[in-house]
Amino acid sequence: MKLIRFILAMALLVAGPALAEPAPDELVKKTAEEVLAIVRADQELRAGSPKKVLALVEEKVLPHFDFARMTRLAMGRHWREATPEQQQQIVREFRELLVRTYTAAFTSYRNQTVAYKPFKMEPAANDVTVRTEIVNPDGRPPIPVDYSMYKTSNGWKVYDVTIENVSLVATYRGTFTEEIRRGGIDGLIKSLREKNQSLAQQEQKKG
Structure with missing residues:
Protein backbone atom coordinates (compact mmCIF):
# COMPACT_ATOMS: atom_id res chain seq x y z
CA MET A 1 0.00 0.00 0.00
CA LYS A 2 2.82 2.42 0.75
CA LEU A 3 4.16 2.07 -2.78
CA ILE A 4 0.72 2.81 -4.19
CA ARG A 5 0.59 5.91 -2.00
CA PHE A 6 3.97 6.95 -3.36
CA ILE A 7 2.52 6.55 -6.83
CA LEU A 8 -0.34 8.86 -5.94
CA ALA A 9 2.14 11.30 -4.43
CA MET A 10 4.04 11.36 -7.72
CA ALA A 11 0.79 11.97 -9.55
CA LEU A 12 0.28 15.12 -7.52
CA LEU A 13 3.58 16.59 -8.66
CA VAL A 14 3.27 16.76 -12.42
CA ALA A 15 3.42 19.84 -14.63
CA GLY A 16 5.38 21.36 -17.44
CA PRO A 17 8.44 23.55 -16.73
CA ALA A 18 7.67 27.12 -15.70
CA LEU A 19 9.34 30.17 -17.16
CA ALA A 20 10.34 31.50 -13.74
CA GLU A 21 11.76 29.14 -11.15
CA PRO A 22 9.19 28.77 -8.34
CA ALA A 23 10.01 28.10 -4.70
CA PRO A 24 9.79 24.39 -3.84
CA ASP A 25 6.55 24.68 -1.90
CA GLU A 26 5.00 26.78 -4.65
CA LEU A 27 6.06 24.18 -7.21
CA VAL A 28 4.37 21.40 -5.25
CA LYS A 29 1.16 23.34 -4.70
CA LYS A 30 0.85 24.73 -8.22
CA THR A 31 1.51 21.44 -9.94
CA ALA A 32 -0.63 19.40 -7.56
CA GLU A 33 -3.66 21.57 -8.14
CA GLU A 34 -3.08 21.62 -11.88
CA VAL A 35 -2.77 17.87 -12.26
CA LEU A 36 -5.74 17.15 -10.01
CA ALA A 37 -7.85 19.26 -12.34
CA ILE A 38 -6.49 17.37 -15.36
CA VAL A 39 -7.15 13.96 -13.84
CA ARG A 40 -10.67 14.82 -12.74
CA ALA A 41 -11.52 15.94 -16.25
CA ASP A 42 -10.07 12.89 -18.02
CA GLN A 43 -12.00 9.64 -17.79
CA GLU A 44 -9.22 7.61 -19.42
CA LEU A 45 -6.66 8.80 -16.88
CA ARG A 46 -8.97 7.97 -13.99
CA ALA A 47 -9.58 4.54 -15.51
CA GLY A 48 -5.83 3.94 -15.67
CA SER A 49 -5.31 3.70 -19.44
CA PRO A 50 -1.69 2.40 -19.57
CA LYS A 51 -0.76 4.27 -22.75
CA LYS A 52 -2.24 7.56 -21.63
CA VAL A 53 -0.85 7.38 -18.10
CA LEU A 54 2.59 6.38 -19.37
CA ALA A 55 2.60 9.32 -21.79
CA LEU A 56 1.59 11.64 -18.96
CA VAL A 57 4.35 10.34 -16.72
CA GLU A 58 7.03 10.61 -19.39
CA GLU A 59 6.04 14.15 -20.28
CA LYS A 60 5.12 15.63 -16.92
CA LEU A 98 8.97 3.40 -10.87
CA VAL A 99 7.28 4.69 -14.01
CA ARG A 100 5.65 1.35 -14.84
CA THR A 101 4.58 0.78 -11.24
CA TYR A 102 3.08 4.26 -11.28
CA THR A 103 1.18 3.45 -14.46
CA ALA A 104 -0.14 0.16 -13.07
CA ALA A 105 -1.31 1.72 -9.80
CA PHE A 106 -2.87 4.89 -11.15
CA THR A 107 -6.39 3.56 -10.59
CA SER A 108 -5.80 4.06 -6.83
CA TYR A 109 -6.84 7.70 -7.29
CA ARG A 110 -10.25 8.29 -5.71
CA ASN A 111 -10.83 12.07 -5.68
CA GLN A 112 -8.24 12.76 -3.01
CA THR A 113 -7.16 16.34 -2.36
CA VAL A 114 -3.95 17.81 -0.98
CA ALA A 115 -3.34 19.88 2.15
CA TYR A 116 -0.12 21.88 2.39
CA LYS A 117 1.82 22.30 5.61
CA PRO A 118 3.46 25.63 6.55
CA PHE A 119 6.82 25.97 4.82
CA LYS A 120 9.87 28.07 5.65
CA MET A 121 13.34 28.00 4.15
CA GLU A 122 16.54 29.96 4.44
CA PRO A 123 17.28 32.18 1.42
CA ALA A 124 20.43 30.20 0.62
CA ALA A 125 18.93 26.76 1.26
CA ASN A 126 19.52 24.18 -1.45
CA ASP A 127 17.96 21.13 0.23
CA VAL A 128 14.46 21.26 1.72
CA THR A 129 11.46 19.16 2.69
CA VAL A 130 7.99 20.13 1.53
CA ARG A 131 5.32 18.57 3.74
CA THR A 132 1.82 17.77 2.52
CA GLU A 133 -1.08 15.50 3.33
CA ILE A 134 -3.29 13.51 0.99
CA VAL A 135 -6.84 14.01 2.22
CA ASN A 136 -9.24 11.13 1.59
CA PRO A 137 -12.84 12.03 0.70
CA ASP A 138 -14.24 9.11 2.73
CA GLY A 139 -13.10 10.48 6.08
CA ARG A 140 -10.13 8.19 6.58
CA PRO A 141 -7.09 9.78 8.27
CA PRO A 142 -4.98 11.94 5.95
CA ILE A 143 -1.75 10.47 4.59
CA PRO A 144 1.39 12.53 5.30
CA VAL A 145 3.62 12.89 2.24
CA ASP A 146 6.99 14.67 2.42
CA TYR A 147 8.99 15.61 -0.66
CA SER A 148 12.77 15.83 -0.24
CA MET A 149 13.98 18.32 -2.82
CA TYR A 150 17.25 19.93 -3.79
CA LYS A 151 18.10 22.90 -5.95
CA THR A 152 19.74 22.35 -9.33
CA SER A 153 20.60 24.56 -12.28
CA ASN A 154 17.28 23.42 -13.76
CA GLY A 155 15.16 24.19 -10.72
CA TRP A 156 14.09 22.13 -7.72
CA LYS A 157 14.09 18.34 -8.08
CA VAL A 158 12.57 15.60 -5.93
CA TYR A 159 15.04 12.93 -4.82
CA ASP A 160 12.96 11.12 -2.20
CA VAL A 161 9.35 10.81 -1.10
CA THR A 162 8.47 9.89 2.49
CA ILE A 163 4.97 8.56 3.10
CA GLU A 164 3.76 7.95 6.65
CA ASN A 165 7.39 8.25 7.81
CA VAL A 166 8.56 5.60 5.33
CA SER A 167 11.18 6.76 2.84
CA LEU A 168 10.95 5.43 -0.71
CA VAL A 169 14.73 5.53 -1.05
CA ALA A 170 15.28 3.73 2.25
CA THR A 171 12.73 1.07 1.31
CA TYR A 172 14.44 0.34 -1.99
CA ARG A 173 17.86 0.45 -0.31
CA GLY A 174 16.82 -2.59 1.70
CA THR A 175 15.50 -4.33 -1.41
CA PHE A 176 18.61 -3.52 -3.44
CA THR A 177 20.93 -4.66 -0.66
CA GLU A 178 19.17 -8.03 -0.48
CA GLU A 179 19.25 -8.50 -4.26
CA ILE A 180 22.97 -7.65 -4.36
CA ARG A 181 23.67 -10.02 -1.46
CA ARG A 182 22.03 -12.85 -3.38
CA GLY A 183 23.23 -12.16 -6.91
CA GLY A 184 25.64 -9.25 -6.97
CA ILE A 185 25.20 -6.09 -9.04
CA ASP A 186 24.24 -8.11 -12.12
CA GLY A 187 21.65 -9.94 -10.04
CA LEU A 188 20.05 -6.62 -9.10
CA ILE A 189 19.96 -5.53 -12.74
CA LYS A 190 18.40 -8.85 -13.74
CA SER A 191 15.77 -8.57 -11.01
CA LEU A 192 14.82 -5.02 -12.03
CA ARG A 193 14.65 -6.00 -15.69
CA GLU A 194 12.39 -8.98 -14.95
CA LYS A 195 10.03 -6.83 -12.89
CA ASN A 196 9.82 -4.32 -15.74
CA GLN A 197 9.11 -7.06 -18.25
CA SER A 198 6.33 -8.41 -16.04
CA LEU A 199 4.75 -4.97 -15.68
CA ALA A 200 5.03 -4.39 -19.44
CA GLN A 201 3.17 -7.64 -20.09
CA GLN A 202 0.42 -6.60 -17.68
CA GLU A 203 0.09 -3.28 -19.52
CA GLN A 204 -0.26 -5.07 -22.85
CA LYS A 205 -3.09 -7.22 -21.48
CA LYS A 206 -4.94 -4.11 -20.34
CA GLY A 207 -4.48 -2.57 -23.78
Whole structure:
Protein backbone atom coordinates (compact mmCIF):
# COMPACT_ATOMS: atom_id res chain seq x y z
CA MET A 1 0.00 0.00 0.00
CA LYS A 2 2.82 2.42 0.75
CA LEU A 3 4.16 2.07 -2.78
CA ILE A 4 0.72 2.81 -4.19
CA ARG A 5 0.59 5.91 -2.00
CA PHE A 6 3.97 6.95 -3.36
CA ILE A 7 2.52 6.55 -6.83
CA LEU A 8 -0.34 8.86 -5.94
CA ALA A 9 2.14 11.30 -4.43
CA MET A 10 4.04 11.36 -7.72
CA ALA A 11 0.79 11.97 -9.55
CA LEU A 12 0.28 15.12 -7.52
CA LEU A 13 3.58 16.59 -8.66
CA VAL A 14 3.27 16.76 -12.42
CA ALA A 15 3.42 19.84 -14.63
CA GLY A 16 5.38 21.36 -17.44
CA PRO A 17 8.44 23.55 -16.73
CA ALA A 18 7.67 27.12 -15.70
CA LEU A 19 9.34 30.17 -17.16
CA ALA A 20 10.34 31.50 -13.74
CA GLU A 21 11.76 29.14 -11.15
CA PRO A 22 9.19 28.77 -8.34
CA ALA A 23 10.01 28.10 -4.70
CA PRO A 24 9.79 24.39 -3.84
CA ASP A 25 6.55 24.68 -1.90
CA GLU A 26 5.00 26.78 -4.65
CA LEU A 27 6.06 24.18 -7.21
CA VAL A 28 4.37 21.40 -5.25
CA LYS A 29 1.16 23.34 -4.70
CA LYS A 30 0.85 24.73 -8.22
CA THR A 31 1.51 21.44 -9.94
CA ALA A 32 -0.63 19.40 -7.56
CA GLU A 33 -3.66 21.57 -8.14
CA GLU A 34 -3.08 21.62 -11.88
CA VAL A 35 -2.77 17.87 -12.26
CA LEU A 36 -5.74 17.15 -10.01
CA ALA A 37 -7.85 19.26 -12.34
CA ILE A 38 -6.49 17.37 -15.36
CA VAL A 39 -7.15 13.96 -13.84
CA ARG A 40 -10.67 14.82 -12.74
CA ALA A 41 -11.52 15.94 -16.25
CA ASP A 42 -10.07 12.89 -18.02
CA GLN A 43 -12.00 9.64 -17.79
CA GLU A 44 -9.22 7.61 -19.42
CA LEU A 45 -6.66 8.80 -16.88
CA ARG A 46 -8.97 7.97 -13.99
CA ALA A 47 -9.58 4.54 -15.51
CA GLY A 48 -5.83 3.94 -15.67
CA SER A 49 -5.31 3.70 -19.44
CA PRO A 50 -1.69 2.40 -19.57
CA LYS A 51 -0.76 4.27 -22.75
CA LYS A 52 -2.24 7.56 -21.63
CA VAL A 53 -0.85 7.38 -18.10
CA LEU A 54 2.59 6.38 -19.37
CA ALA A 55 2.60 9.32 -21.79
CA LEU A 56 1.59 11.64 -18.96
CA VAL A 57 4.35 10.34 -16.72
CA GLU A 58 7.03 10.61 -19.39
CA GLU A 59 6.04 14.15 -20.28
CA LYS A 60 5.12 15.63 -16.92
CA VAL A 61 6.47 13.64 -13.96
CA LEU A 62 10.02 12.83 -14.94
CA PRO A 63 11.24 16.43 -15.28
CA HIS A 64 10.56 16.98 -11.57
CA PHE A 65 12.31 13.86 -10.24
CA ASP A 66 16.04 13.16 -10.19
CA PHE A 67 15.99 9.41 -10.73
CA ALA A 68 19.78 9.23 -10.99
CA ARG A 69 20.18 10.66 -7.50
CA MET A 70 17.38 8.47 -6.16
CA THR A 71 19.16 5.43 -7.56
CA ARG A 72 22.52 6.41 -6.05
CA LEU A 73 20.93 6.90 -2.65
CA ALA A 74 19.03 3.61 -2.89
CA MET A 75 22.23 1.78 -3.84
CA GLY A 76 24.22 3.28 -0.95
CA ARG A 77 27.79 1.99 -0.75
CA HIS A 78 27.08 -0.54 -3.49
CA TRP A 79 26.90 2.29 -6.03
CA ARG A 80 30.70 2.59 -5.99
CA GLU A 81 31.02 -1.16 -6.52
CA ALA A 82 29.17 -0.98 -9.84
CA THR A 83 30.95 -0.20 -13.10
CA PRO A 84 29.83 2.92 -15.02
CA GLU A 85 27.93 0.69 -17.43
CA GLN A 86 26.19 -1.14 -14.57
CA GLN A 87 25.32 2.20 -12.97
CA GLN A 88 23.65 3.36 -16.17
CA GLN A 89 21.71 0.11 -16.43
CA ILE A 90 20.51 0.33 -12.84
CA VAL A 91 19.37 3.95 -13.21
CA ARG A 92 17.53 3.08 -16.42
CA GLU A 93 15.83 -0.01 -14.99
CA PHE A 94 14.96 1.65 -11.67
CA ARG A 95 13.49 4.66 -13.47
CA GLU A 96 11.43 2.36 -15.68
CA LEU A 97 10.28 0.33 -12.67
CA LEU A 98 8.97 3.40 -10.87
CA VAL A 99 7.28 4.69 -14.01
CA ARG A 100 5.65 1.35 -14.84
CA THR A 101 4.58 0.78 -11.24
CA TYR A 102 3.08 4.26 -11.28
CA THR A 103 1.18 3.45 -14.46
CA ALA A 104 -0.14 0.16 -13.07
CA ALA A 105 -1.31 1.72 -9.80
CA PHE A 106 -2.87 4.89 -11.15
CA THR A 107 -6.39 3.56 -10.59
CA SER A 108 -5.80 4.06 -6.83
CA TYR A 109 -6.84 7.70 -7.29
CA ARG A 110 -10.25 8.29 -5.71
CA ASN A 111 -10.83 12.07 -5.68
CA GLN A 112 -8.24 12.76 -3.01
CA THR A 113 -7.16 16.34 -2.36
CA VAL A 114 -3.95 17.81 -0.98
CA ALA A 115 -3.34 19.88 2.15
CA TYR A 116 -0.12 21.88 2.39
CA LYS A 117 1.82 22.30 5.61
CA PRO A 118 3.46 25.63 6.55
CA PHE A 119 6.82 25.97 4.82
CA LYS A 120 9.87 28.07 5.65
CA MET A 121 13.34 28.00 4.15
CA GLU A 122 16.54 29.96 4.44
CA PRO A 123 17.28 32.18 1.42
CA ALA A 124 20.43 30.20 0.62
CA ALA A 125 18.93 26.76 1.26
CA ASN A 126 19.52 24.18 -1.45
CA ASP A 127 17.96 21.13 0.23
CA VAL A 128 14.46 21.26 1.72
CA THR A 129 11.46 19.16 2.69
CA VAL A 130 7.99 20.13 1.53
CA ARG A 131 5.32 18.57 3.74
CA THR A 132 1.82 17.77 2.52
CA GLU A 133 -1.08 15.50 3.33
CA ILE A 134 -3.29 13.51 0.99
CA VAL A 135 -6.84 14.01 2.22
CA ASN A 136 -9.24 11.13 1.59
CA PRO A 137 -12.84 12.03 0.70
CA ASP A 138 -14.24 9.11 2.73
CA GLY A 139 -13.10 10.48 6.08
CA ARG A 140 -10.13 8.19 6.58
CA PRO A 141 -7.09 9.78 8.27
CA PRO A 142 -4.98 11.94 5.95
CA ILE A 143 -1.75 10.47 4.59
CA PRO A 144 1.39 12.53 5.30
CA VAL A 145 3.62 12.89 2.24
CA ASP A 146 6.99 14.67 2.42
CA TYR A 147 8.99 15.61 -0.66
CA SER A 148 12.77 15.83 -0.24
CA MET A 149 13.98 18.32 -2.82
CA TYR A 150 17.25 19.93 -3.79
CA LYS A 151 18.10 22.90 -5.95
CA THR A 152 19.74 22.35 -9.33
CA SER A 153 20.60 24.56 -12.28
CA ASN A 154 17.28 23.42 -13.76
CA GLY A 155 15.16 24.19 -10.72
CA TRP A 156 14.09 22.13 -7.72
CA LYS A 157 14.09 18.34 -8.08
CA VAL A 158 12.57 15.60 -5.93
CA TYR A 159 15.04 12.93 -4.82
CA ASP A 160 12.96 11.12 -2.20
CA VAL A 161 9.35 10.81 -1.10
CA THR A 162 8.47 9.89 2.49
CA ILE A 163 4.97 8.56 3.10
CA GLU A 164 3.76 7.95 6.65
CA ASN A 165 7.39 8.25 7.81
CA VAL A 166 8.56 5.60 5.33
CA SER A 167 11.18 6.76 2.84
CA LEU A 168 10.95 5.43 -0.71
CA VAL A 169 14.73 5.53 -1.05
CA ALA A 170 15.28 3.73 2.25
CA THR A 171 12.73 1.07 1.31
CA TYR A 172 14.44 0.34 -1.99
CA ARG A 173 17.86 0.45 -0.31
CA GLY A 174 16.82 -2.59 1.70
CA THR A 175 15.50 -4.33 -1.41
CA PHE A 176 18.61 -3.52 -3.44
CA THR A 177 20.93 -4.66 -0.66
CA GLU A 178 19.17 -8.03 -0.48
CA GLU A 179 19.25 -8.50 -4.26
CA ILE A 180 22.97 -7.65 -4.36
CA ARG A 181 23.67 -10.02 -1.46
CA ARG A 182 22.03 -12.85 -3.38
CA GLY A 183 23.23 -12.16 -6.91
CA GLY A 184 25.64 -9.25 -6.97
CA ILE A 185 25.20 -6.09 -9.04
CA ASP A 186 24.24 -8.11 -12.12
CA GLY A 187 21.65 -9.94 -10.04
CA LEU A 188 20.05 -6.62 -9.10
CA ILE A 189 19.96 -5.53 -12.74
CA LYS A 190 18.40 -8.85 -13.74
CA SER A 191 15.77 -8.57 -11.01
CA LEU A 192 14.82 -5.02 -12.03
CA ARG A 193 14.65 -6.00 -15.69
CA GLU A 194 12.39 -8.98 -14.95
CA LYS A 195 10.03 -6.83 -12.89
CA ASN A 196 9.82 -4.32 -15.74
CA GLN A 197 9.11 -7.06 -18.25
CA SER A 198 6.33 -8.41 -16.04
CA LEU A 199 4.75 -4.97 -15.68
CA ALA A 200 5.03 -4.39 -19.44
CA GLN A 201 3.17 -7.64 -20.09
CA GLN A 202 0.42 -6.60 -17.68
CA GLU A 203 0.09 -3.28 -19.52
CA GLN A 204 -0.26 -5.07 -22.85
CA LYS A 205 -3.09 -7.22 -21.48
CA LYS A 206 -4.94 -4.11 -20.34
CA GLY A 207 -4.48 -2.57 -23.78
